[in-house]
Amino acid sequence: MRLLLTKSFSREHSLFYCYVWNDSDMIGLPKYADMSPNSLFQGEGRGKRLSVWYNQAELDMLFGNIEKKISADPRYFANAKSEFYKWWDLLLPYIKKEKKIGSIDCIEDFYDIFVKWWSPMASIIYIPDMKDAPEDIKKEAFKIRDETQHYSDDGDRLFIEFFLAHYPEYTDIAYVISPTEVFSLKDGPLSQQALAEIRKRLDGYIVHKGKLYLASELDKVLEANKLELEKPKTEDLKEIKGVPASKGKAKGPIKLVLYKEQIKTVKEGDILVTEMTSPDFVPAMKRSAAIITDEGGITCHAAIASRELGKPCIIGTKIATQVFKDGDLVEVDADRGLVRKI
Numbered sequence: 147m148r149l150l151l152t153k154s155f156s157r158e159h160s161l162f163y164c165y166v167w168n169d170s171d172m173i174g175l176p177k178y179a180d181m182s183p184n185s186l187f188q189g190e191g192r193g194k195r196l197s198v199w200y201n202q203a204e205l206d207m208l209f210g211n212i213e214k215k216i217s218a219d220p221r222y223f224a225n226a227k228s229e230f231y232k233w234w235d236l237l238l239p240y241i242k243k244e245k246k247i248g249s250i251d252c253i254e255d256f257y258d259i260f261v262k263w264w265s266p267m268a269s270i271i272y273i274p275d276m277k278d279a280p281e282d283i284k285k286e287a288f289k290i291r292d293e294t295q296h297y298s299d300d301g302d303r304l305f306i307e308f309f310l311a312h313y314p315e316y317t318d319i320a321y322v323i324s325p326t327e328v329f330s331l332k333d334g335p336l337s338q339q340a341l342a343e344i345r346k347r348l349d350g351y352i353v354h355k356g357k358l359y360l361a362s363e364l365d366k367v368l369e370a371n372k373l374e375l376e377k378p379k380t381e382d383l384k385e386i387k388g389v390p391a392s393k394g395k396a397k398g399p400i401k402l403v404l405y406k407e408q409i410k411t412v413k414e415g416d417i418l419v420t421e422m423t424s425p426d427f428v429p430a431m432k433r434s435a436a437i438i439t440d441e442g443g444i445t446c447h448a449a450i451a452s453r454e455l456g457k458p459c460i461i462g463t464k465i466a467t468q469v470f471k472d473g474d475l476v477e478v479d480a481d482r483g484l485v486r487k488i
Contacts, residue, residue, distance in 0.1 A: 148374040151186055151199035152464075155441060156421045158406055159196040160321040161189060162328065163302040164353055166260045167198065172356060174265025178226060179211045186373065187353040191361070194321050195404065199375060212269055213276045216283060223273075223283050226266045230290065233263030241300045247308045250332035257325055260301050267294075275443040288445060295447060296425040322347035324358060380468045385486040387463070388438070391449035393481050394458030396436040397488070400474040402467060403430070417476055417485075419466050423448040431455055436478040438466045438485055460485060 164187045171185050186199040215222045236259045239245035247253055273279050273287035309320050313331065316323070323344055327336070336344070350361025359367055368374065401416035403409055412418055412430035422441040423431065431437055431451055435458070439448045442461035452459030458480035460466075466485065470476065475488045 148368075148372050149184060149201050150374050150376055151184065152202050152376045153197050154200045154202075154205070156195060156197040156404075157299075158194045159299075159302050160194070160306060161324055161347070161351065161353075161358075162257070162305045164189060164196055165325050165356075166257065166264055166301065168353055168356055169261045170264035170268060174261065175208070175268060178215075178265055178269035179208045181208055181211065183208055184373070185354075186367075186375075188361070188364075189322065189347070189351045189353075191322055191348040191350045193405075209272055209276065212273070213279055216273070216276075216279050223270075223287070226269050227286070227290065230263065230266040230270055233259050233266070234294065237263055237301070238297075240304055241297050247304060250329055253305065253308055254329050256304070272443070274445040291445075292450075298424060299426075316341075318348070319344050322351060378465050378468070380465050383465075383469050385484060386466060386469055388460040388466070388483045388485070389442075389444065389462040390459075390480050390483040391442070391444060391446075391461045392437075392452035392455075392457060392459035394436070394456075394478075395480065396458050396478045397476070398435045398478075400470045400472060400476060401434070402470060402472050403427075404467065417478060419470050421467055422446065423451065427451075428455075431457060436460075436480065438463060438470075438478065440464055440467050 168185065168187060172182050176182050181204070183204040184201050188197045188199065189195070240247060240256060247256055270287050271291050274284050274291065276284065306320055309323070309328065310317055316336070319341070327340070327344065330336075346360055352359040352361060352364055352367055354367050354371065396417065398415045398417045400419050401412045403412065403418060403420040406426060409427055409430045412433050414433045415435045416433065417436050417438060418430055418434040419438045420427070422439050423437065424447055428451060432455060437448055437452050437457055437459040439461045440463055442448050444461075446461060448459055448461050458478050460478065460480050460483050463485070477486045477488055
């Protein structure tokens with residue numbers, strides 16, 4: 147029997163960032179959730195987008211374990227919070243540019259800090275959406291997330307800025323070079339053979355259990371590990387349903403945003419459709435008539451920002467970015483969580 151994996155997240159991120167996430171899943175999360183979930187990372191290569199696939203039942207179990215630990219041990223959240231800030235306080239000077247990443251030794255240290263921060267972050271960030279977690283802890287977890295979420299992409303940004311500044315001759319591989327290969331640069335330039343192997347990833351790559359494969363090896367990886375990727379049926383769909391996050395109704399043309407460079411293309415009155423928003427999206431959200439996302443819970447960025455802006459918003463559709471294309475005219479009923487092609 148194969149384990150079904152569902153695409154849970156998709157963002158513009160590098161292979162460096164992918165390994166931070168992978169190492170946290172494999173090494174750090176068991177400390178907080180007593181398990182390491184099956185995860186598969188799928189990178190576009192040139193496209194720069196990274197998609198992360200999980201088994202939903204395992205994710206539910208992971209979050210359930212965290213919820214039980216919070217209820218059973220009053221020290222659990224305090225310890226997670228302490229670890230979060232221990233490493234966050236070391237990351238923040240880099241993010242605020244008070245401290246510079248100026249060498250390979252420095253980027254190695256940065257990577258180690260990033261990984262160690264990621265695990266307590268992952269254990270805290272979903273607490274506000276947990277039904278049975280104590281309200282005081284949910285509020286404090288939400289405060290932590292709210293204070294730090296606008297820095298969410300800065301770890302990757304700092305790596306890319308460092309790499310492009312110090313190794314401009316390798317600009318084309320910035321998003322597909324692994325941390326180990328980056329760290330090896332302190333011993334000298336990459337060989338032509340190593341460069342040729344890295345450049346194969348520009349056509350896409352896979353990371354599973356820390357091992358790196360080319361995109362062309364996906365079927366082999368799935369077969370060897372008894373995995374299957376969920377492929378929702380989206381053909382000929384005229385209507386989809388999600389979770390109402392901010393009530394209201396709207397009509398307008400779809401503007402699909404999968405890459406950050408597309409944010410500026412959202413025009414007044416467009417229906418913004420994306421995988422998930424972040425603070426970078428706020429100007430486009432202000433111009434849009436409604437916001438539709440694939441991902442997210444009721445306390446995610448899209449939900450909170452849309453309510454603050456008074457914009458109709460539907461989250462958690464899972465397939466909006468696959469069903470709709472630019473220019474599709476739709477009706478949005480965020481009271482009922484429905485989007486329908488006109």
